[in-house]
C-alpha cells in the first residue's frame with residue numbers, strides 16, 4: 453500500500469520493504485538532456501585540465517555564474533530530476549556517476565562499460581583511487597535492484613586495487629549477487645579492460661532497510 457504525498461512522490465507502508473524511502477516515479481529525460489549532461493562533463497574535464505589566463509577566466513567565471521543562475525529556477529526535490537533514473541544515458545544521466553553505459557541489467561547481474569576521463573585523474577595518468585568505490589557502489593546498488601532485492605544500503609564496501617586503472621580506455625565492470633542471508637545481500641564485482649586484464653575487484657554487503665529506516 454502507498455500514499456501520494458504533496459510533492460508527487462509516494463510514501464510506502466511497511467509491507468513494501470522500502471524502509472523510509474519514498475517511491476519515486478521515473479522522470480523521463482527530454483531530447484536535449486543527454487547533450488546537456490555531456491556538455492557539463494566536458495566542463496568538468498576542462499575545469500581540472502586547463503590553465504586559463506586571468507583576464508579570460510574572469511569572463512568565463514561570469515558566464516558560469518550566469519549559467520547557474522539560469523538553471524536555479526528549475527531546481528526540484530530529490531527524485532524529480534531526470535538525473536539518475538535514465539538508464540539509457542551514460543551514468544543514468546547523473547553527473548555524479550561515471551559516464552558509463554549499462555549493457556546488462558537482470559537477475560544474473562549487471563554489466564557496465566565506459567572510460568574514466570580527465571576529470572577522474574588521480575596521478576600519473578591513472579584514475580583516482582576514490583573514484584573506483586563510486587563506480588563499484590553504484591554497480592552494487594544496481595545489482596541489488598536488478599536482482600529483485602529490496603531497497604538496501606551499503607553496509608561495507610571492499611575494493612582490491614589490482615593494477616593501475618587507465619584514463620580514456622574502454623573498461624568493463626560486472627557485478628553479481630553472491631548470496632542472500634535474510635536482510636543481507638552479498639555482492640561482488642570485477643573491473644577489467646577489454647582484454648580481460650583485472651584492474652580491481654570488490655565485494656560489498658547490502659542491507660535491506662527496515663520500515664522507517666532512512
Ligand SMILES: CCCCCCCCCCCCCC(=O)SCCNC(=O)CCNC(=O)[C@H](O)C(C)(C)COP(=O)(O)OP(=O)(O)OC[C@H]1O[C@@H](n2cnc3c(N)ncnc32)[C@H](O)[C@@H]1OP(=O)(O)O
Pocket residue numbers: 536537538539589590591592593594597604605606607608635636657659660661662665
Ligand atoms: C533505472 C533505475 C535503476 C536504479 C538503480 C538504483 C541504483 C542506486 C545505486 C546507489 C547505491 C548506493 C547505496 C549506498 O551507497 S547507501 C549509502 C552508504 N551507506 C550508508 O549510508 C549506510 C549507513 N548505515 C545504516 O544506515 C545502517 O547501518 C544499516 C541500515 C545499513 C544497517 O543498520 P541496522 O541497524 O538496520 O542493521 P544491523 O546493524 O542490525 O545489521 C544487520 C545485519 O548486517 C550486519 N552488518 C551490518 N553492518 C555490517 C558491516 N559493516 N560488516 C558486517 N556485517 C554488518 C549485522 O551484523 C547484522 O547481521 P545479522 O546479525 O543479522 O546476521
